[in-house]
Amino acid sequence: MRRTALAALCAAASAAGLAACGGGEDSTAVAPARGAATPIVAERGLSWVALPEAYDIKELPGDRVIQGELRNNTGEPVDLRVDQVDVRDTGGKPLRISVRFAQAFGHALYGPGGPPAPLEASRYDQARLGERVTLPSGETQPITLAWREQDGVAADSVKVSGYELELPR
Amino acid sequence: MYRPLLIVLAVCLVFVASASAHPERPTAFPTGDADVPKYRSKGPSQVVCKADSRKRIQKAFRGKGPKNTRLRKVRYRVLKRCKFEHIQAAVDAAKSGDRILILPGVYKEEPSRAFEHNKPSCGELFDPGDGHGKYATYAYQLKCPNSRNLIFIGGDQNDDGTCDEKCDLQVEGLGRKPTDVLIEGDRLKEDVIRADRADGIYIKNVHTDQGSFNAIDVVETNGFRLGDLEATWSQNYGVLSFTSDNGLYEDIEAYGNGDSGIYPGSGPETHCNGYGIEIRRVNSHGNVLGYSGTAGNGTFVHDSNFSNNSAGISDDSFASGHPGMPQDCSKWEGNKINSNNVNYFELDNQQYCAKTPFEDRPRERVCPQFQVPVGSGFILYGVNDNLFINNEITDNWRSGARLFWVPATIRGENDPAKQTDTSNGNKFMGNMMGVTMSGERAPNGIDFFWDEQGERNCWQANKAFGDQQPTSDPAPLPSCPGSPFKLVGNISKLAQEVPCATWNPDTNQMPVGCTWFTTPPKPR
Numbered sequence: 001m002r003r004t005a006l007a008a009l010c011a012a013a014s015a016a017g018l019a020a021c022g023g024g025e026d027s028t029a030v031a032p033a034r035g036a037a038t039p040i041v042a043e044r045g046l047s048w049v050a051l052p053e054a055y056d057i058k059e060l061p062g063d064r065v066i067q068g069e070l071r072n073n074t075g076e077p078v079d080l081r082v083d084q085v086d087v088r089d090t091g092g093k094p095l096r097i098s099v100r101f102a103q104a105f106g107h108a109l110y111g112p113g114g115p116p117a118p119l120e121a122s123r124y125d126q127a128r129l130g131e132r133v134t135l136p137s138g139e140t141q142p143i144t145l146a147w148r149e150q151d152g153v154a155a156d157s158v159k160v161s162g163y164e165l166e167l168p169r
Numbered sequence: 170m171y172r173p174l175l176i177v178l179a180v181c182l183v184f185v186a187s188a189s190a191h192p193e194r195p196t197a198f199p200t201g202d203a204d205v206p207k208y209r210s211k212g213p214s215q216v217v218c219k220a221d222s223r224k225r226i227q228k229a230f231r232g233k234g235p236k237n238t239r240l241r242k243v244r245y246r247v248l249k250r251c252k253f254e255h256i257q258a259a260v261d262a263a264k265s266g267d268r269i270l271i272l273p274g275v276y277k278e279e280p281s282r283a284f285e286h287n288k289p290s291c292g293e294l295f296d297p298g299d300g301h302g303k304y305a306t307y308a309y310q311l312k313c314p315n316s317r318n319l320i321f322i323g324g325d326q327n328d329d330g331t332c333d334e335k336c337d338l339q340v341e342g343l344g345r346k347p348t349d350v351l352i353e354g355d356r357l358k359e360d361v362i363r364a365d366r367a368d369g370i371y372i373k374n375v376h377t378d379q380g381s382f383n384a385i386d387v388v389e390t391n392g393f394r395l396g397d398l399e400a401t402w403s404q405n406y407g408v409l410s411f412t413s414d415n416g417l418y419e420d421i422e423a424y425g426n427g428d429s430g431i432y433p434g435s436g437p438e439t440h441c442n443g444y445g446i447e448i449r450r451v452n453s454h455g456n457v458l459g460y461s462g463t464a465g466n467g468t469f470v471h472d473s474n475f476s477n478n479s480a481g482i483s484d485d486s487f488a489s490g491h492p493g494m495p496q497d498c499s500k501w502e503g504n505k506i507n508s509n510n511v512n513y514f515e516l517d518n519q520q521y522c523a524k525t526p527f528e529d530r531p532r533e534r535v536c537p538q539f540q541v542p543v544g545s546g547f548i549l550y551g552v553n554d555n556l557f558i559n560n561e562i563t564d565n566w567r568s569g570a571r572l573f574w575v576p577a578t579i580r581g582e583n584d585p586a587k588q589t590d591t592s593n594g595n596k597f598m599g600n601m602m603g604v605t606m607s608g609e610r611a612p613n614g615i616d617f618f619w620d621e622q623g624e625r626n627c628w629q630a631n632k633a634f635g636d637q638q639p640t641s642d643p644a645p646l647p648s649c650p651g652s653p654f655k656l657v658g659n660i661s662k663l664a665q666e667v668p669c670a671t672w673n674p675d676t677n678q679m680p681v682g683c684t685w686f687t688t689p690p691k692p693r
Contacts, residue, residue, distance in 0.1 A: 055661050059684040067664035082671075098668035098680045105550070105670045106579035107539075109192040109488055110428075111303065112359060112382045112404050112527070114538045114674045128489065128581050129670065144667035146682025 046078060046163035047071050049140055054168040057146070065146040066168060067103060070160065072135045078161050080133045080141060083119060087147045087167065090156040096148045102130025103142040194295075194304040196412040197330070198438060198492060199368070199391030203415040205447075206371040206394045209339055213267050215259040218251035219274030229273055229345040244343055248272055256340075256352065257281050257320050265336040271375065273342075273349040281315040282355045291316045310365055318360040320352070324367035324390070332391070337369035347376040347399045347422075354379035354403070356528040360386040361403075368392050378402055381527060383409045384426075391415055401425045404527045405538050406432045407456070412492050413437075416446040423451070427513075427538040429458035429483070430475075432465075435491045439467035441498040441554055448473060457513055457537045458483050459506075464493040474505045479513055480541040481506040481565065486551030486591050489581035495591045497553040501560055506546040507611070508564040513537045514686035519678040540672040542567055542685040544614060551575025551591035561601045563611035566689040569602050569639075573666070574622035574658055589655055592623035596649060600631045602639040603692075610634040612692040617641040622658035627651035 052068030072078050085099045100106075106129045108121045115121075119131055126132040135141045147155050158167045219225075226248070230241040247270055253259040255278050259269045287294065291313035294303045305317055308328050314321035322340075324332035340362075342350030352375055354361040359382035364370045370387065371394040377384035380403035387393050387410040396419045400407030407423035409432040410416055416433070423430030430453030437445025444467050451473040453459035459475030461483040462468065475481040486495035513535050522536030530536065542548060544567030547557070551574060562569040572595060577587035602616035616639035617628060627649035633639045643659075668682030679686060 053660075055664060057665060057682060057684060059687060060682065063682045065664045065668065065682050067660055067667070096681045098671040098682045100667055100670055102579070102667065102670075103663065104574075104576055104579050105666050106487055106575075107670060109490060110405075110538055111192050112538075115672075117673060117676055118671070124581070125489075128579065144664055146668040146680075148681045 062149045067144045071140045078135045086159040089153045098146045100130040101133045203392035205417045216251040217253045217259045218272040222272040225273035268339040273344040276352045278319045281319045284315040318363040320362045322364040322367045332368035339371040342374035350375045414445045418448040421451045423453040424455035426456040429461035430456040435464045437467035444469035464491040468499040471502045476507040480545040481509040483548045500556040502558045504560045506562045510544045512688045544689045554594040557597045559599045565613045567614045568618040569613035569616040571618045573620045594625040597628045604634040620658040620662045624655045625651040
């Protein structure tokens with residue numbers, strides 16, 4: 001019962017980007033949800049809580065998307081910014097991506113002329129929308145990442161704020 | 170069979186997607202009882218006219234029949250009392266309870282246009298950095314009514330939050346139809362008409378056009394009525410109300426707006442005890458969205474038509490700064506939501522829009538101000554306890570109705586207990602899906618598309634063509650009363666909508682991984 005309550009809180013907090021799921025062995029108390037992979041052993045640095053599954057996007061051949069959760073095992077806060085995510089193919093070529101440190105679509109308030117440019121909304125909005133988030137050590141943060149493969153060459157790796165992570169196939 | 174997984178399973182599966190919202194100063198819902206204003210044909214009035222009004226009256230009511238003759242004569246008599254050439258001047262002279270009678274003509278409000286937009290001496294525009302965006306305070310609007318509005322109707326003269334002057338105004342065009350009185354925006358000032366804390370306002374029988382933001386904007390107003398209107402070709406919204414209550418939208422045609430035709434946002438917090446805003450006989454077409462309502466609570470929308478937009482209707486809980494979150498307790502009955510497949514997101518249109526400011530575009534060019542999944546009827550993101558009854562939802566090539574969860578953090582609330590407080594208790598009953606009321610087949614891409622999240626969502630007695638059942642993903646859908654448990658979303662659906670959040674009309678017109686902006690093939 002206690003584990004269940006903890007898991008519920010963890011899930012809710014994670015949805016909020018509050019990082020309550022992060023750190024230590026407690027994170028294994030959370031049952032995987034549909035589509036999520038088995039939790040993986042935490043590594044030093046920035047790592048996946050569980051290696052996410054990559055989905056093809058039927059209408060966009062070559063585009064793939066993942067949704068997962070990052071854990072900060074660096075021992076210090078990490079500044080996560082959408083302009084510091086880099087996906088490369090097996091030939092080392094950078095790929096076009098869409099990324100948010102969030103699980104959900106969200107948007108800024110649009111005045112006349114539409115939305116602000118990336119990373120130009122208020123810091124409040126950048127955090128709310130998952131454009132820029134400071135991830136404390138030991139905590140977790142959701143991420144949704146799409147990339148476009150070109151000429152049939154597969155994506156190979158992703159770097160987030162300088163930390164290299166495995167990219168699911 | 171969907172699985173009744175408890176929300177406690179979660180680790181974060183989520184998902185999702187769209188609708189609009191607009192920046193406004195911090196506002197509060199009006200308090201106290203109020204009624205929807207009744208039409209008054211008598212009482213004190215201020216009359217506005219143009220030099221050619223007599224000629225226009227003659228043209229609008231030509232004919233020797235008794236009705237035309239009478240209506241013409243009435244207007245000629247009114248014309249003799251005309252004291253004002255500009256509507257703002259008549260508003261300035263008006264007292265509570267007055268009628269403002271506008272004779273046929275084109276009203277450009279030249280003195281208002283001449284007032285500098287965002288004049289520095291009017292005061293600062295605030296950007297508190299909390300996600301509200303830049304806004305003008307009420308005091309700013311009082312000090313400089315025409316800095317950001319062509320016509321400003323401010324009911325609260327001492328800025329204490331209540332209407333104390335210019336309440337219960339009836340602003341009425343005296344043409345045969347709305348287009349006989351054209352109020353033309355300057356494409357620079359945000360609102361063509363702004364009614365602010367103007368309790369009892371009734372705006373009737375005029376055509377408002379070319380707002381840089383909104384054609385008609387009703388804010389913090391208790392008791393309002395917007396009827397027999399056309400609202401066209403504004404950069405964002407046609408007719409908008411915000412933190413207002415006891416209102417009626419009726420007989421409105423809204424088209425060509427870059428966000429939505431109508432927007433009853435931050436609607437009344439009725440908590441499902443009645444409806445505070447009624448919307449009837451609205452025809453909203455040719456916009457990016459026919460209707461949108463961030464925190465569009467407590468509305469009863471019926472006998473209206475939201476067709477031939479990029480998407481028909483959006484209700485959502487996306488944005489911060491909107492009182493009344495999360496959205497809940499609206500009813501949709503007997504509406505037509507058809508053929509919302511107009512794609513304003515074609516790359517060439519977006520590229521043109523990106524390089525051409527609103528004021529330099531042709532009048533009838535729609536540039537999308539908000540991202541939507543083209544080809545959708547209802548797009549419902551983070552909404553609760555709404556009823557969708559007996560609507561005709563056809564020929565939307567992507568989906569008839571989409572229902573997705575939005576976690577509270579997206580609207581700026583990080584309380585863990587609130588994160589699954591949306592996408593619960595919505596009922597879809599007796600709707601005609603992919604088949605018209607007259608029995609013609611007009612399929613949607615898929616009738617219902619659901620992320621499988623939430624509790625008490627249910628679908629029952631919806632009809633399809635012939636003996637068929639409505640199509641859905643997942644199939645089947647829970648019948649009413651729906652799952653008593655909070656279900657967990659399907660990550661493959663959730664993840665695929667997030668890339669569309671990176672859309673930007675200037676810098677990222679076709680985001681990687683976003684399928685929304687390609688017109689889906691016509692379903693067979």
